[in-house]
Amino acid sequence: MRPPVMDADSAPFWKGCDEGRLMGQSCEGCGTFRWPPREYCPSCHSHSSRWSGLGGTGQIVGLVVVERAPMPGFDAPLPLPIVHVELDGTGGKMVLQANLRSDGKAAIGDRVRTEFTDAEGAQRLPVFVLQKS
Amino acid sequence: MSEPRFRDACAISGIGWSALSKASGRTPAALATEAALAAIADAGLEPAEIDGLVTLFWGARDTPAPSEMVAALGLPRCRLSHCDAGGGAWACSAVMAAALAVHAGICRHVLVYRGANMRSAPPPSADPDYWPSGQRPWSEPFGAVHAATLYGPHVAAWMHAHGLSNSDFADLAVMQRAHARLNRKAMMQAPMSVDDHQQSPWIIRPFRLLDCSIFNDGAMALVVSASDAARGSKHGVVTIRAALGGSSGAPVRAWGSGDYWTLNAEALSRELYAQAGISVADIDIAQLYDPFTGMALMHVEQFGLAAAGQAARAVAEGEFGLDGRIALNSSGGHLSEGNLAGLGHVIEAVQQLRAGGVRDDLCDGEHSFDRSCCRQVRSPRIALVAGECGDSGLILAREA
Numbered sequence: 001m002r003p004p005v006m007d008a009d010s011a012p013f014w015k016g017c018d019e020g021r022l023m024g025q026s027c028e029g030c031g032t033f034r035w036p037p038r039e040y041c042p043s044c045h046s047h048s049s050r051w052s053g054l055g056g057t058g059q060i061v062g063l064v065v066v067e068r069a070p071m072p073g074f075d076a077p078l079p080l081p082i083v084h085v086e087l088d089g090t091g092g093k094m095v096l097q098a099n100l101r102s103d104g105k106a107a108i109g110d111r112v113r114t115e116f117t118d119a120e121g122a123q124r125l126p127v128f129v130l131q132k133s
Numbered sequence: 134m135s136e137p138r139f140r141d142a143c144a145i146s147g148i149g150w151s152a153l154s155k156a157s158g159r160t161p162a163a164l165a166t167e168a169a170l171a172a173i174a175d176a177g178l179e180p181a182e183i184d185g186l187v188t189l190f191w192g193a194r195d196t197p198a199p200s201e202m203v204a205a206l207g208l209p210r211c212r213l214s215h216c217d218a219g220g221g222a223w224a225c226s227a228v229m230a231a232a233l234a235v236h237a238g239i240c241r242h243v244l245v246y247r248g249a250n251m252r253s254a255p256p257p258s259a260d261p262d263y264w265p266s267g268q269r270p271w272s273e274p275f276g277a278v279h280a281a282t283l284y285g286p287h288v289a290a291w292m293h294a295h296g297l298s299n300s301d302f303a304d305l306a307v308m309q310r311a312h313a314r315l316n317r318k319a320m321m322q323a324p325m326s327v328d329d330h331q332q333s334p335w336i337i338r339p340f341r342l343l344d345c346s347i348f349n350d351g352a353m354a355l356v357v358s359a360s361d362a363a364r365g366s367k368h369g370v371v372t373i374r375a376a377l378g379g380s381s382g383a384p385v386r387a388w389g390s391g392d393y394w395t396l397n398a399e400a401l402s403r404e405l406y407a408q409a410g411i412s413v414a415d416i417d418i419a420q421l422y423d424p425f426t427g428m429a430l431m432h433v434e435q436f437g438l439a440a441a442g443q444a445a446r447a448v449a450e451g452e453f454g455l456d457g458r459i460a461l462n463s464s465g466g467h468l469s470e471g472n473l474a475g476l477g478h479v480i481e482a483v484q485q486l487r488a489g490g491v492r493d494d495l496c497d498g499e500h501s502f503d504r505s506c507c508r509q510v511r512s513p514r515i516a517l518v519a520g521e522c523g524d525s526g527l528i529l530a531r532e533a
Contacts, residue, residue: 001273001274001275001276001278002273002274003274004270004271004273004274005270007270010270036271061286061290061393062285062286062287062289062290062393063285063286063289064277064281064282064285064286064289064337064338064339065335065337065338066276066279066282066337067334067335067336067337067338068334068335068336068337070278070279070281070282070336070337071255071278071279074276074278076276080276082275082276082277082282082286083286084286084393096271097271097272097275097277097286098275099275099276107293108289108290108293109293123274125274125275
C-alpha cells in the first residue's frame, strides 16, 4: 500500500501520527472541524485554524472488509477491514478512514479507539481497535 | 438551473458501439473509431460533419485523446475538445457538455465517445493519476484503492440503517442478468439464479463477485445534434429534456455530517425533474449507474423511484422489470452488459426511446414483447439516466 502523501495541509496530521498523537484541525473563526485539513474553512472561509490533540475515540459509521485483492499488486494482508470512524469531540465533522485491528466481527455503531502502527522507518498510521463494551 | 429554452433543444441523433470483450486485441483508437463511425452513420451524417469531441475517463487517460480522434476520423475541423475526467460519475455531464456546445451554436454535431482496453490492458494501478489533493491520499494508505472500498462503507451504513443484508442484493443482479440475456452485445450471457449470487465469493464485503460491475474492453459513442437537425431521421427524435451535472462533495454529502449514505442523487434528482417539468410518475425507464448492486439500489431510492430502504423489496416484487412500473437497467447495465463508464446507460435509453426501439435484442423483425427474446419496453416516452452517485443526470424524451 502506498504511504500517505504529506502536503502543506496534511503535514500536521501525519507528524502527529509519528508522535503517537491523533491531531485535528478546527477553525479559529467558527470552531468547525475541517476534514480533510485545509487552509480555508468551508463554513466561514476563515484562514485561521488551530491543531489540537484528539482523544482518538469514536464510532464506526461505515465499513468494508477486503476479502480478495481488488487489483494486481495489492499487497495488504487479507482479510483487510477498512472502517470509517466519526471521531468524538469533532462535531461529527471528522470521519477518519483507517484499518481496524479485529477478528472481523466489527459492526456499524461499534466504539473504537485509536492506536498507531509502528514499522521501522515508515510513516506511522492510525489504526482502530474495538473498545470493550 | 438551465434556462427552459435548453429543454428538448438538443437530441441524441446517433449511437454506436464495438464488440465488448475481455481482450479486444485492438487499440483503443481502433475500437473508438469503429464505435464513432457506427454512431455517425446511425445519425445519417458523414464523419466530416462532426465538429466537436467529448471523451471521458476516470483517473488514467485510457481513452483516445480528441486530437487522436480528429486524425482518425479525418475531421476537417474540431471546435470543441473536452476530456471529462470524472469517469462514470460524469457520463451524463459528458453528454451535457456536448449539448451545451450545440445549444450555444459553437458546434453542429458533437461526438461523445469512450474506447478503452480496461480489461486486457488496464492502466498500471501502482501509478494512479489522482487529483493533487482530496480524498485519495486519505484512503490509499489504508488499502482503499478500489471503488468498492470507497463506496462500500456508505452502502454498509445504508444497509445497517434499513436492516438489509447481502442477500437483498441478489434479485437486482438476477434481473439485470436476465435483461443482458436479451442483449446481443452484453458480455454476460450465462443464466444467473439467486443461489448463484449467494454462492459467489466475497470480494469486498458487503459485495460478492456477482454484486460487482464487470470490466471489459470496447468502445461506445453517440452523436449530439440540434433537435431541428435530427428531425426527419428514421429513428424519430430522442431529445435531451434536461441535464444536470455537479457534485455535493466527494463522494457522499454525508462525509462527516448528517446521515452517511446520501449521494448527490437526492439533490440532483429534485432539480433534474423540475428542469424537465416531470415527476417520478412520468418516468418510464431508468438507466442508473451500477458499479455494485447496493449502489444501484441506493440510486433507485435517492432518485425517488422507491421509498428509503424499499428498493430491494421493489426489485424482488418485479416493479423494475421490463414490464414493471419502471424498467430499470434494461440492457443489463454494468453488472451484466459491460462497462464504458456509463455511456452504455445513455445508449440503452436512446435505443428504448427511438422509433423502432432496441436493435440488438433477440427479436426477429418486429418487437414481440415476448420476454424470451424481446427486451423492448412497451412505448416508453421518458427516460432517466444517471451517472455514478447522481453526480450527473439526464432526462431523455421521445418526441411526440
